[in-house]
Amino acid sequence: MSGSEIRTANCEKILQSATKMFAKVGFAGTRVQSIADDCGLPKANVLYYFKSKKDLYHAVLDQILTLWNSVFDKAEIDDDPAEVLSEYIREKMQLSLERPEASRVFALEIISGAQNIDAYLENELAEWFASRLAVIQSWIDQGKMQPINPKFLLFHIWASTQHYADFSAQIARLNRGELKGEEYEDATEYLVRSILAGCGLKPSE
Amino acid sequence: MSGSEIRTANCEKILQSATKMFAKVGFAGTRVQSIADDCGLPKANVLYYFKSKKDLYHAVLDQILTLWNSVFDKAEIDDDPAEVLSEYIREKMQLSLERPEASRVFALEIISGAQNIDAYLENELAEWFASRLAVIQSWIDQGKMQPINPKFLLFHIWASTQHYADFSAQIARLNRGELKGEEYEDATEYLVRSILAGCGLKPSE
DNA sequence: AAATATATTGACCAGTTGGTCAAGTTTTAA
DNA sequence: TTAAAACTTGACCAACTGGTCAATATATTT
Structure with a gap:
């Protein structure tokens, strides 16, 4: 070597x-x-x-922060919200499955006050966040989806997908074994359907 | 004294x-x-x-575990799912607002493997969980709500509500200030509407 | 009032931990 | 081949931490 x-x-x-x-x-x-x-x-x-x-x-x-990149990063006003959001949720769930430790380190850092990623939150993420809010709002203005507060939608997606990584110890016990394979895909598709329904949308594909 | x-x-x-x-x-x-x-x-x-x-x-x-008690504990087959679930989500959001530290201690414990609440998870909570799954399933069987996997619904509610306590540091920074008052109520009502929509329901009241 | 139980607190200690260092080894560049 | 740079590692240490203890004070009971 x-x-x-x-x-x-x-x-x-x-x-x-x-x-x-x-x-x-x-x-x-x-x-x-x-x-x-x-x-x-x-x-x-x-x-x-x-x-x-x-x-x-x-x-x-x-x-870990480099893992947060996603298809949603490049979403534009002209894209189809159902398609973009579906794929974003699926990506997030895939990440929770493949890199649960990354999600947990991030969660621990936020719970502890996020002092070590302050600059990231206030710069990169805040910028990303603002631009995504604008895209979602434009979809609403075009009547492509129901009027909801885009902020809450993003929090909703993060919360419900990261939960499968962060709380897997709880889930595994209530489920009598880790969620895996087909069952994990079912959880993913449930979330896609449910969150999109909350926006008056139906999943793509 | x-x-x-x-x-x-x-x-x-x-x-x-x-x-x-x-x-x-x-x-x-x-x-x-x-x-x-x-x-x-x-x-x-x-x-x-x-x-x-x-x-x-x-x-x-x-x-902390005594705080987890809820209206949903006593829900029965004959109750109205929209009413019960709406109230459960609102309760959970209220708890995240009033006792965020409790939620965070619980989250840290789960992320760390839940070894100190093992007995609770496997006994009290597992029992509660099973009985709630049965109630939700019966609502589905009666056609009171759309067929979804009740497990995923409960995880969904826990994740999306606890997020407002556990990740408040992140939320506060992206929101430029803590969510509070009317805005927190808006977040609550968004979640109620969205999660219920995923079950083919509309909020009570 | 006396005896007993409960509560307060400074001083102390043994075990652990992040981090240093100097002496040695291996790899690279000249 | 040789000098320098990069890497390896056991031994060591100062700072900190959970927990103990004995001496003292306060409250309760008889």
């Missing part, structure tokens, strides 16, 4: 283990030693690549 | 401060000293009433 490859590979391993740990017990509950154990490196080596636990945490958050 | 009153009053103060702290930084992140500071008692006094931090945490969880 070449030099720069070593760095890349080790950083990746560390980030992966760190994400797992932070998602399970939060920042304060995570031990640098347990991250090291999890990825099979000595603790001092972990702190060689990320100079402090806080640094590592920020790196994990950065990596 | 009489003897037993001292105990009651101090326990209450401690529980209140503890809830606040656990909600903000989780179990691992909370310092017994900071709970003591918050309620103006010496640390040794806090540990006199609750013999360990874990004990105190369990007391906080116990207190």
Whole structure:
């Protein structure tokens, strides 16, 4: 393994283990030693690549925020709301299924006051949010969907989809086993239908 | 202040401060000293009433779980689903508004694997859940509402209402200020309308 | 009033934790 | 080949934390 490859590979391993740990017990509950154990490196080596636990945490958050990108980013006034919203909800559910730890780290950070992603919330996300509100409002103005407050619709989508990642421990117990395969798809399609119905729409496809 | 009153009053103060702290930084992140500071008692006094931090945490969880009781508990086959579900969603939203810390402590506990409320989830809640599924299914069988999977409906309600407590830091920033008063009521009525529409129902009142 | 139970509190301690460091090894560049 | 840069790692430490305890004070009961 070449030099720069070593760095890349080790950083990746560390980030992966760190994400797992932070998602399970939060920042304060995570031990640098347990991250090291999890990825099979000595603790001092972990702190060689990320100079402090806080640094590592920020790196994990950065990596997670790039996952939030979506088809909805490029939605325009002329697009079909049913199509765009359906796909956005499905994407979000897929993310909850494939990267639940990412969703949980994000949730923990927000619950704890979001101090470490303040800049992200106030800049990138706020901008994204405002532009999406405008698109939804234009769909309403064109009579393509019922008049609802677009803000509440976005919160609604985030809440109901992220729940499947963040609360999977509860869901798994009430369901007597993790939701998976077809049943998870059913949950997805239920959400698509329900949320779209709230906008006076029917799912695409 | 009489003897037993001292105990009651101090326990209450401690529980209140503890809830606040656990909600903000989780179990691992909370310092017994900071709970003591918050309620103006010496640390040794806090540990006199609750013999360990874990004990105190369990007391906080116990207190929170009693809040989960609701009108929906007594819903029957003969009731009107629109009425019952509307009121349940409104209750849940009210709780998110009035006791956000309770919701956050619960969320943190679930995200961390729910090991401390395992018994509650598997007994009380599982029983409640099963009986509510039956009631909803009976409404469907009677043609009172559209055929949806009752499980997903309950998850949907929990997710979308608790979100306003758990993610209020994010909401406040995107909204440029906390949702409150009329705007919070608007959010509530949006959710009622939207979720009911997903069941082919219209809000009561 | 005396005896007993309950409550208060500063001082203390053992275990843990994030982070440092210096000595060594491996990889890269000249 | 050799010098420099990058990487590895055990040993170490200062700061912090949950929890104990003994001494004292206050309230309750007899």
